[in-house]
Amino acid sequence: MSETAATTAGSPAPVSAAAPFESFAVLHREHSELRQRCGKTKADALRDGVAENVRQFIRRAAATGVTLGEPSERKGAQAIIEYWCSELLGLPNPQSGDFKRVRLAEPSDTLQAAGATKAANARPDPETRDVIRLAATARLWRDSGKKGFLLTGDALSHAAKFRSMDDDIEKLVHASQKALQKIWMISTIAAIGGVTAVLLFLFVLVPLLSERAIVAIKKTALRDSNGESVRDSLWQLGLYQPLQKPYDLSGNILYREVKAPGLKLNAPNFSSATFISVDLQGSDLHNASFSNTSITGSNFNGANLSLTQFREANIAGTSFADAGLYRAIFDRACIGEDVNFEGADLRLASFWGATFDDRFPFDSKFRNSPWWLAEGWNSRQIAALLTAEQAGFFESKGFEKHIWPAHVKERAAANSPGASENQLAWDLATWGLPPPATPPLPSPSLSLDQICSSRVTVRASELSRPELALDAAEEAVCIVQRLKKSDSAPNLTWNLANLQDTRAYVLLQSGRSTEAADIYRNEVTPILDKDGGALFRAAVAHQAIDDRDLALAFLKRSVELRYVPSHEMHTLRAYIKGDFQKAIYEQIDRFRPSMPPPAFCQGARS
Incomplete structure (x- = not known):
């Protein structure tokens, strides 16, 4: 009876006489080569005598323990032996001795004495430990039908360092990298799709919707009551405005009873349009154009109309109270008696050649409004404006x-x-x-x-x-x-x-x-x-x-x-009186003479 067969159940199998490998490096190389030879079906393994080769490798590996004194090498060799003992049980026709644990042979007395001191402070070789751990992980992944978790991030980068040392590690790393490439490709396609969708929205859909809103406004221009329809279209344009260039809403368009307070449009063009009872209170319409526009009974109270053009506009029954009219242009405009500029910010606004109704009440309609910071007044208008009450303009929004x-x-x-x-x-x-x-x-x-x-x-x-x-x-x-x-x-x-x-x-x-x-x-x-x-x-x-x-x-x-x-x-004004005032008025009218009212002005004008 052989020595292995005579071993009692549960005790480690003794090592039979076998030629040891020259070193741990040789043992590890033989281990890798044997793994490649064993990658066959069970029938092939039985025919080719793979099991006997494994048994012979285990005996030689165990015998190599005599030459190994380093704790890290001995630990690695024992792990390789246990790996092949486990593999041997999966091959056809296992023998009774295959179920016994094989232990690495003890080192020789000389190596044992030399390594005793090193063993006291020895630490496991991290590289060997990582190779064994990764090899075990790779086998689990392989045995699961390659359906287990793959490596990512730092774990994948670390495993890639040992891919050449173990075939299963190589396959696991390759599969992980391939999966990451697939994820990257999907992410890239999704990003490109997202960017394309955004570009289509910005440069195709938004312009299309904006154009439809403008067309809707123009289609309702001839209706007697189009307030709600135009209001909805204007709000839609305001929604798209941050993504769009200024809108052209000019021409023969009627805006009747449109209530859109707080509307925000950037430099809209309302030139040559007609506004009747339009409520744009608190709106932001800076840089807008209302040139040649007829505005009647409308509300611009508190609106931001800075840098807005009202050239040759016909304005009646409209309020600009507390509006921001910084650098607004009312040149050659026709302004009716019931237009209100009370509390408006008129800094650097221009009224050159503007015509006010003869009955225009300057004293109340320019109350608390710094008209003197505007430009273009002729002497008759200045004389009338000096009657306006200004006691509260220090509390006006423009001053603040x-x-x-x-x-x-x-x-x-x-x-x-x-x-x-x-x-x-x-x-x-x-x-x-x-x-x-x-x-x-x-x-x-x-x-x-x-x-x-x-x-x-x-x-x-x-x-x-x-x-x-x-x-x-x-x-x-x-x-x-x-x-x-x-x-x-x-x-x-x-x-x-x-x-x-x-x-x-x-x-x-x-x-x-x-x-x-x-x-x-x-x-x-x-x-x-x-x-x-x-x-x-x-x-x-x-x-x-x-x-x-x-x-x-x-x-x-x-x-x-x-x-x-x-x-x-x-x-x-307290010092500008009498002949001195007359001389100044002559100076003003020399450079800003009164002009005849435009043809579109109705009634008596000045």
């Missing part, structure tokens, strides 16, 4: 939007010394300062150095109130005055004269005309002798102190420079 964001948040950053403070004072002055409650008391004549020496530096954000305009102006002047005394400072003469112009303008509105005239005469006009605005304000300052000869001299020079006063007509 212009002054507070620009200076409380200090967006007007100084590009040059004192620029922020000067800009604040200038803005407050051009909007117009409240008149002093009582005539100012005569103040002692102080030099600029004396004024600046007693001032404490203040940030512009702390001066953003009309009553503090003079503080802001003096702060700007003092900043430059201090710099001017520095040896390294650049030539600030022109800068200082410009700041002094602002300061004198504020003093003039504050009732301190003597100080203002002195500054204009000695500090401003000698330097800013080509600035028509500064010369005009100097003329008013000298008119205020009854120095009429010098006032007319400054006015003449201002006219020669073709300066047309605007904000000064409101802010300095």
